[in-house]
Amino acid sequence: MRTLLKLELEKLLRAKGFYLSFVVLIAFVTLMLWGFYTYAARKTGGGAVEQFKYTYESKQYFNGLTFSLYSLLFSFTLLLPIFVSMSAGSQIAGEARAGTLRMICTRPISRASLILSKFLVTALHAALLLTFFIGLNLLVGLIFVGWGNLELYPGPLNLVDSPGKIVRDEALMRFGYAVLSGTWALLVIAALALLCSVIFDSPVQATVMTIAAYLTLYIVGRVEFFEHLRPYFFTTDMDFWRDVFKPEIPWQSLWHYACVCGAYTTGLLFTTVVVFERKDIVT
Amino acid sequence: MWVKLVLLLLFCLMILGAVHFAQPRESDKPSSSAKVVHPLRLLTWNIGYAELEDDTRAHDKDLPAVAEVILREDPDAVALQEVTGNAQLNILLGFLHGKYRGAVAQQGKGDRFEAVLVKDAGTKFIPVAVGARYALGASFRPREDTQEVLLLSAHADAFNAARRRTYTEALIDWAQARAQSSEVFIAGDFNFELKADNETNFYTDNLKHDSESYSHILRHFRDLGRAAGNTAINDRRIDYIFGPPTLEQIGRVKVLRDAAVGRMDHWPLLVEVGL
Secondary structure, X not given: OHHHHHHHHHHHHHOHHHHHHHHHHHHHHHHHHHHHHHHHHHHHOHHHHOOOOOOOOOOOOOOHHHHHHXXXXXHHHHHHHHHHHHHHHHHHHHHHHHOOXXXXXXXXXXXXXXXXXXXXXXXXXXXXXXXXXXXXXXXHHHHHHOXXXXXXXXXXXXXXXXXXXXXXXXXXXXXXXXXXXXXXXXXXXXXXXXXXHHHOOOHHHHHHHHHHXXXXXXXXXXXXXXXXXXXXXXXXXXXXXXXXXXXXXXXXXXXXXXXXXXXXXXXXXXXXXXXXXXOOOOO | OHHHXXXXXXXXXXXXXXXXXXXXXXXXXXXEEOOOOOXXXXXXXXXXEOOOOXXXXXXXXXXXXXXXXXXXXXXXXXXXXXXXXXXXXXXXXXXXXXXXXXEEOXXXXXXXXXXXXXXXXXXXXXXXXXXXXXXXXXXXXOOOOOOOEEEEEEEOOOOOHHHHHHHHHHHHHHHHHHOOOOEEEEEEEOOOOXXXXXXXXXXXXXXXXXXXXXXXXXXXXXXXXXXXXXXXXXXXXXXXXXXXXXXXXXXXXXXXXXXXXXXXXXXXXXXXXXX
């Protein structure tokens, strides 16, 4: 198993897509910085209270931690799932496309171990992506925007019901928690993409199918027509990761949704193993 | 084989964990009901209809049911929204058997009015100009030994968050100026779309305006009905009763979800506080 993991890790580190994902995240942070900077300047400038007399948007509100939180929440929904899908979707289908899957399966290793090692490497990729992204945001926030407390208001980002605040050091800790909760949530996508990777022989097809399923559920879940279906979508359960940014973390709800996501992940992985063990590999 | 067994075991553990940590649904949660000595009981209710109807204002045929709820819950004062005018208010007061006095706000640009009903015979009704709209205040003493209470019945724009923000700012300025001499309560339909549960809306101007409006109110007032949950269909909490931040005793806080009749899309919110 250890040798398998080492081999899979080497493959991951040699893949161009691995580095591309980090480059795109850097580009996204740059874009966010520009948007945040101009927005903050507009909202705290002289004409900010022309139309309305009162606002909570001040120089104190716009700080590096707020920037990091906005950047993370905006990217988590659409950007990170794409990279995780790409990484997991190419695991088995990529081997099939390259013609190496049959050779790998002739080695004295169980197919289940192969799936597990590929999943663990994908999980590592997801964790690295999130750690890198959060670290970069905090660094950029510190250098270009400056630090302060994390002020939260109801409405934007939908985190709180009433105004709240997390002091700086505690907020930094919460970003650390977000690496764990965010990675755990992304594992559902990784497991789904791995299943698609076993079903389809093309990595592109596996990735596209995963993203299509994710986006469909995500969008349908946001349409009021289907609000009664919303609790049954994994995309709804995945949202639990953001709870670590609430002033009082709702631990019971967080553990509930973490377990639901865990059930999706392990259920999908189990299915993947069963399907892969029965698969006739002809490539 | 062991991989499959481990996965299956983990799957079962996760299911058990999910069941163990599951929380009761909002509708299963008990409403707040602490006992308050000498309570002031306030009720707010938008008695208009949902958007699908031809006339979305309150309907005369529903007034007996509205009166029945008021008589049953026995509030000291009631803030109503979407009343069609004085004539309709008089019909409602008739159903209340002279137990309440009432008034409607001045007519603004719209075709519907806010109204206030109060038990106290010495109540003074005060028109409140809030931009192009009007709210209505009622100043009264629930008991001889209490400070004067000022209840405002308000209704913010349903379709435009920027207008809601302007309205809220003006209303709070007006209320703040009177907070020294009276215990000020603001009740009504503010139409804020701020539900935080499991939503992932991207940052929008509308959301920002509602956020600014609500946060501005909370700088000076306390949201007394928060614990009671949704007040309108489609899981919306858009009706509020705000009170002084220094209030120490809050008693029963309840949304009367069985009270709506006809095609009403709001439920009354009842709040009991100790003065």
